[in-house]
Amino acid sequence: MATVLRSQCAFARLFVGKTGQILNNAIDLGVKLAPEPQSALLSKNYSNYAHSPFVTKIKKEQYEYEIVKKPPEWTYVERLLPFNTIPAVTPKETYPSGWIPPREEAKNLPFFLPRTKFHDLPIYLHVTYRGMRKISKIKRIEGDIWLLNDEIKKYLKEKNKRYVETRVQEVARFIEVKGDHVNYLIEWAHTKGF
């Protein structure tokens, strides 16, 4: 209970517990009470709020606490603390959200597409020139990038029934495909087991 009321202004502080001494508030109006000299209080300027005294006296400065090391409730605390790393996915029978885990057989292919740290495929859509240019980008390709390029081109040609332009960046290990083909590319990657 650290919150102890402090008066907002010096004026109010003057009259705490002394309301009876204010002439109009005195119960016995017959007796005239001479106002006490208050110059010491009035002239006091505190350098900041923290240095000003409390209006009322605090009952206790220190409250009693029971200190328990590793109590049974500690599991509730651990539950709240953030992950140190992104958790690995435990295998399940079904994934109703539509997320598909990578398959082992993908490792035998001449090319490989690893998952990101969020367990997703590194296939993105880049929209530039106010939506006029859309480029699908496959990143972090390992192995034979040119073979992967040929397969993608073939797959997208079948799906779109037209030729699809791609750009292969061998050094930076990515392929850019002209147009929004992200869903088809993800579909293709899932069929390959990535």
Added chain:
Amino acid sequence: MGSRQIVEKSLSMLRSLPRISLANIRDNPNCKKKSKRGRAQHGGDKHGAGNKGSGQRQNFMRLGYETGNNPFYLRVPQEHYYRGHHLKREYPPFTLLQLQTIIDKDWVDISKPIDIASIIKSGIYTFYPDQKQFGIHLTDEGLDNFSAKINIEVQWASEQVIAAIERNGGVITTAYYDPHSLFLLKNPKKFFESGQAIPRRMIPPPDAIEYYTSAKTRGYLADPEEISKERLKLAQKYGYDLPNIENDPNYNMLCERKDPRQIFYGLQPGWVVNLKDNCILKPKDQDLLQFFNS
């Protein structure tokens, strides 16, 4: 001259030359261009700022000011789209599809009750209590594919969403948190490190009390018997068999709820959590106990 000779020559030159320091470096020759004064048609002009007055001094007027005209933003009649926007609570959306995704990826543990703290811990959702955002609005996107048995606590949910969760044998509660408690739930670690005692959760404001005491919306202040009646009603309305929670192996987990004054599961208001020494400080003083339980 072979390249080897060149290398040796330049190395020997390097040895004899003084070290490079700030005192003896200079720019490459001709790398800096001096700006020239224009001499053509517009060489000595005023750069479009005109002659004399506020134009020359680039004294731009305040936005919307039309130099004495009745300004456009005052000329049209007012339409009060945003009246009272500073008083309205906002609940940023979180879809059932996103919830199912984090369950599939094991970013949230469904063997324990899910609340806003565990959803934020997954990293997929964030909100800002200081911008009058009051927590999760669970929306119906992906409700057909949702199939997880969970005990979830959100801040706002529609009837369809409640039905989607209860159809799978789960439990949903809508609970109100005041902004101060939401700051704690958003980053519990930061709060524990500050060494303060866990505060009490405040009761909802007058305009939200109806929602959070209603059994139809599964409010946390509603009567549990009323809620079980409403569960049955909703099952009949949407035409699914309500799974029996009493016979469930996870009955204890599904029945776990927070106290209306509690912010974190299992941690009482007034406790201080010490992350450094792994201990919890529980108040023994009668004054403190009375304050935190009121």
